[in-house]
Amino acid sequence: MKAIILPVLLSFLCLNIQAQVNINPCAQLTDIHVVVLGSSTAAGTGPSTVDSAWVNRYRDYLQAINPQSQVTNLAIGGTTTYHIMPSWFVPPSGRPSTNPNNNVTQAINLGADAIIINMPSNDAANGFGLTEQMHNFIAIANAADSAGIPVWVCTTQPKNFSPAAQAVQTSVRDSILSHFGNFAVDFWTGIADTNDDILPLYDSGDGTHLSTEGHSVLVSRMINEEIPNILADTATTTDYVLSQIYLEHTSICGDSNTLFHAVIGNIGPSDSDSTTVVFYTLDNNSGLLSSQSVFMASPIPVCHLDTVSLLINTYNGVNYDLQAYLSNNNANKSNDTSQVASIYTIGHPTITPFNDTVCVGDTSILRAFGTQPSDTVVWYDAPVGGSIVGFGNQFMLTNLRASQTYYPEVVRGNLHFDESLSTTSTTSTHWNGVMFDLVVLDTITLDSLSTKLNTLGPQTVVAYSRAGSHVGYENNAGAWTIWGTAATNVHTAGAFYSLDYPDKVLFPNDTLGIYLHLQNGSSKLSYLATGNPLMYSNSKLKIIGGSGVSHTFGTTFTPRNWRGEIFYHHGFNPTGDCNTTRLAAHAVVSMPSLDLGPDTLLYQNQSLLLQGTDFINYAWNDNSIGNQLLVDSSNTVLGNNLFWLSASNQYGCMVRDSILITFSINTGRNQIELEELEYSIFPNPSLGNIQLKTSNHQALTLYLFTSDGSLIRQLKSTPNQSIDLSDLAKGVYFISLNQEGKQEIKKLVLY
Incomplete structure (x- = not known):
C-alpha cells in the first residue's frame, strides 16, 4: 500500500455519471494504483470518443480524489481469460497462451494496489464454457491475493449472441456474482433487454460493444464499489x-x-x-x-x-x-x-433616480446613477417588460407638453452573453504546435482561449488564423495571418493556461482555421492523437480536430485533436451580470395658473386688493414686485384701468393674467343704468370680423385696448354692424362700449 500523501482538494471533478459515493478523508489522502485487465471494452471500443470509455473516466474520477492516483490499462481487444492468466500457467491443448505483458503477473509487477478484470464476451465467443472460465477467474484472483492485492471481477456483458452462447454468458455472470460476492461488479443488469441482448440505448451499433451511454453505466458501477475507501491507509495516532x-x-x-x-x-x-x-x-x-x-x-x-x-x-x-x-x-x-x-x-449595483420638472415645451433631463462608474443605466418605458428607450446616466425629453414617467435600471457587467466551448482534457502527445478548425453557427466574438501546455517556465504562444479550414494549408505559411502572441508562465506541466488574443468577430457559416505553436521551438503543448478527427459543438460553435504541426509550419501529423477551451460572447443581454429593479423617474410639466378675478367696476371711494400666490417672482404693470397690489383712486384714472401681473414659479415657468377695472363717479342710480347696458361680441373668439349684439339700436362708441391697457382703436358703430379687426395680431384684447354715459367692458380673443 502506498504511503499517505497530503493534497488539499478544492473541488472534485464534475463527471457525467450517476454514482454518488462519499469518499472518506483516508481515501482522499491515499494515492492508489489500479490495474485493469480486459479486452476491447476496457480498451475503449464503443464510445464516440476515447475520453468516454469507462476506464478513462474512472481514471479521471480517482485522480479527482487524489491527483497522484494511477490507472494502468493493460486491456487489449480480443483478450480472453487465458491471456491474462499468471505467467507460470500452462494452458490446456487448444487454448491460448498467457500474454506476459498484459496478464495478472504484469499487474503484480507494476505494483498494483487493486486489479479490475473486465472480460465481457470473448471467452464465450471462442467456445470456452462456464467451468473453464470460472477456473481462470479464480486462479487469477488467487495469484493477486498471494501478492496481497484485491481483485474486482466484472461480470460478463450482454451481446447479441446465439441462444447457446447466451446461456454461457448468463451462467458465467451468475457464477461471478455468487463466487466473488462483494468483489463482483455487475456489468449486466440494466444493460440487457429481456432477451439478454444489449438494449438499443447502450448498443454502439455492432451488437457487441457498448455506446457512450453504456460506458456511463459501467463507470458508475465501478465508482459504487468504493475502491478508494477500501484501500485507504490510516495513521497510528490521531491526525x-x-x-x-x-x-x-x-x-x-x-x-x-x-x-x-x-x-x-x-x-x-x-x-x-x-x-x-x-x-x-x-x-x-x-x-x-x-x-x-x-x-x-x-x-x-x-x-x-x-x-x-x-x-x-x-x-x-x-x-x-x-x-x-x-x-x-x-x-x-x-x-x-x-x-x-x-x-x-463585482457586487450588486444600486440605483438613484432623479426627477425633473420643467415648463411646457421645455427639455426635461431625467437622471439615474449606479454606484460604480462602469455601471450602465438602461431606460425603459414600463416598470416591467416594455421597451428599452435609452442608455446612460441621462435621458432627454424635448418639447415636453405633458408629464411622463420612465423607468431606469442599473446594470453591472457586459451587455452580452459570455459562453465557452471546451474539448475534453485527455491528451496523448506533446508537440510544439497544433491546427484545428472552428465552424461558426451564429454571430459571435472570440475573446480568448485556453490550451494545455507541457513545458515549464515562461512561454509565449503564437496564434495564426485563416478564413477557411486549415486542411491543405498545414505547411503554407502564406495562407495564414498572424492573430497575436500571448505570454504565460507554466507552473504545472499538462495544465490549461489562458491565452488572450485580439477579439475576432465571426458570422454564421464562417470557418476559421487556427494554428497555435510555442515561440520556443523546443517547448511543447499537449493534444490527443486519434484515428479520426473529433468534434465538439454547441448551438453557436463547433471545434473540429486537425493536425499536429511543428514549429513554424513544420512537420505535420494528422489527425490530431486540440485540447482546450474557446471563450466567446454573443447577442445582447440587457441585464448584464447583475441588475437592480427598475425605479420610476418622473418628467413633470409644471402648469401654474393665475387668476386676478373678473373685470370689475369700482367707485372713487372703493379699492380692490389684487393678489398672486405660490410664486417666486412677481412683476406688476406698475413695476412693483410684491405678491399683492392695492388698486384705488391713487393709482387709477376715471374710466378704464387695465392691471396685469406676470409671475414665475420655482421652476421658472411663467404665467400672466390681467383685469380691467373701471372707476366711475356715477351715482347709485347711474350704477343701475350701467348695469342695464348689455351687449355681446359675436363670434368670440374670432378670426377678425365681429359684430356687436345689443337690444339697443342707438349709435355706440367702441374703445379697443390691448391686454396691457393700451388704447389702439376708437370706433363709432351701430348695433349688428360688422367690424373688421383682421389686421390685428392674435391675442387677448378688451372692448369698452360707451352709449349715453353708460359703459361696459368685455374680453375679446383673436386667433
Missing part, C-alpha cells in the same frame, strides 16, 4: 487533516450568505483533544488580513469528516484570498493548512 475547502452560495454578483467551508478529517484513532479551525481572510483591495476561530466541540472518528463553516458577506463586491488552518496538539502539522481559495465578486 486531523484539513482535507478540503470550498465555497457555497457564490455568484459573480455576490451573496450575503456566502459560506467558506473547511472539511476536516481524522486519519488516525479518535481522541478528546480539542481542535480549533482558524479562518484567514486577506482583503486584496485594502491589504488587511483578518482571522476568525471556530472551536470544534466533538472529536472526529477515524476516517470520518466534519465540516466547519464561516459566513462571508460578498454582496457588495469583494476580492478575498481565503485560507484555513487547524490549531491542535497533533504531532503532524504538515496537513493542517489549506491551499488558498480566491473569491471575487
